[in-house]
Amino acid sequence: MVQAIGIDVGGTLTKIAYFEDDQQLKLLHFPSADLQKVSDWIASFKEDIQIGLTGGRAEQLKTFLRSHKNLHYLVEFDATIAGVKYQLKKDGQNFAEGVITNIGTGTSIHSLKGDAHVRIAGTGIGGGTLLGMSALMTGIFEFEQIVQLSASGSRSEVDMLVSDIYYGNKTPIDGGLTASNFGDAGLRPLLERSKEDILATVQGLVGEVISTLSIQCADAEKMEHIVYIGSTLAENEPLQKIIGSYTKRKNRTPVFLKDNGYSGAIGALLSKYDGN
Ligand SMILES: Nc1ncnc2c1ncn2[C@@H]1O[C@H](COP(=O)(O)OP(=O)(O)OP(=O)(O)O)[C@@H](O)[C@H]1O
Numbered sequence: 453m454v455q456a457i458g459i460d461v462g463g464t465l466t467k468i469a470y471f472e473d474d475q476q477l478k479l480l481h482f483p484s485a486d487l488q489k490v491s492d493w494i495a496s497f498k499e500d501i502q503i504g505l506t507g508g509r510a511e512q513l514k515t516f517l518r519s520h521k522n523l524h525y526l527v528e529f530d531a532t533i534a535g536v537k538y539q540l541k542k543d544g545q546n547f548a549e550g551v552i553t554n555i556g557t558g559t560s561i562h563s564l565k566g567d568a569h570v571r572i573a574g575t576g577i578g579g580g581t582l583l584g585m586s587a588l589m590t591g592i593f594e595f596e597q598i599v600q601l602s603a604s605g606s607r608s609e610v611d612m613l614v615s616d617i618y619y620g621n622k623t624p625i626d627g628g629l630t631a632s633n634f635g636d637a638g639l640r641p642l643l644e645r646s647k648e649d650i651l652a653t654v655q656g657l658v659g660e661v662i663s664t665l666s667i668q669c670a671d672a673e674k675m676e677h678i679v680y681i682g683s684t685l686a687e688n689e690p691l692q693k694i695i696g697s698y699t700k701r702k703n704r705t706p707v708f709l710k711d712n713g714y715s716g717a718i719g720a721l722l723s724k725y726d727g728n
């Protein structure tokens with residue numbers, strides 16, 4: 453029997469977490485554009501099921517669940533951090549403090565120290581940017597397809613590297629760093645670029661902006677670990693590679709969780725089990 457469910461209604465995706473009889477954690481998601489579907493799914497459970505609800509669009513889902521009595525709202529950041537802590541333990545990661553970067557529709561950055569957490573930065577560059585820029589430049593707007601095509605693309609004809617600017621001369625900083633995301637596209641505008649190359653470069657832009665900001669936060673907070681979460685990373689190996697290698701290059705330790713997008717839903721679920 454399922455006693456409780458945790459729901460994180462985000463700007464793009466609604467994530468759901470619950471424990472089944474065998475205490476197995478179950479995870480699923482719906483598009484937030486179709487909250488009726490979410491409400492229909494919830495209706496398939498008994499009426500007295502406990503629901504922990506969080507996320508920017510939680511209020512909107514509430515209007516679909518009017519008759520539901522056991523509904524409890526949680527602050528999004530609290531739920532997310534509680535979920536991250538649980539996931540870190542489950543994934544065998546053991547550190548007491550770190551920067552948590554949530555790459556959702558937009559990106560939100562937090563510092564976690566023991567039981568205390570605070571939001572320290574954010575940027576509008578996030579998963580929505582990946583979908584939006586990809587759609588505008590290639591006409592492709594499905595997340596899975598963007599990820600798949602980007603994996604075989606090359607950024608070298610679209611991005612400008614530091615070594616491209618210094619042109620064989622000694623570079624004052626690492627020549628392999630990006631000097632200008634998309635910087636080569638304007639300089640050699642007549643060169644044909646494939647959709648794969650454009651999509652790879654969009655992933656590069658999103659990943660590098662987010663990791664740069666996260667690394668600066670880790671510097672300011674004097675923290676070694678950066679935990680990157682959010683559905684933008686889900687099965688998105690190219691983005692994980694970009695973020696992971698840039699973070700390592702800057703001497704910080706990147707951490708990716710197994711169920712990247714579900715921290716908020718898991719935190720909302722756990723609140724139903726720990727007496728909150
Ligand atoms: N099936 C999918 N459909 C749409 N986007 C997806 C899908 N899977 C992964 N994504 C990516 O995940 C991003 C949304 O991530 P996430 O679910 O963490 O954000 P959110 O919680 O909806 O947004 P926010 O936290 O900013 O309110 C999308 O912008 C997209 O890049």
Ligand SMILES: [Mg+2]
Pocket residue numbers: 460462463507556557716
């Ligand atoms: Mg979210």
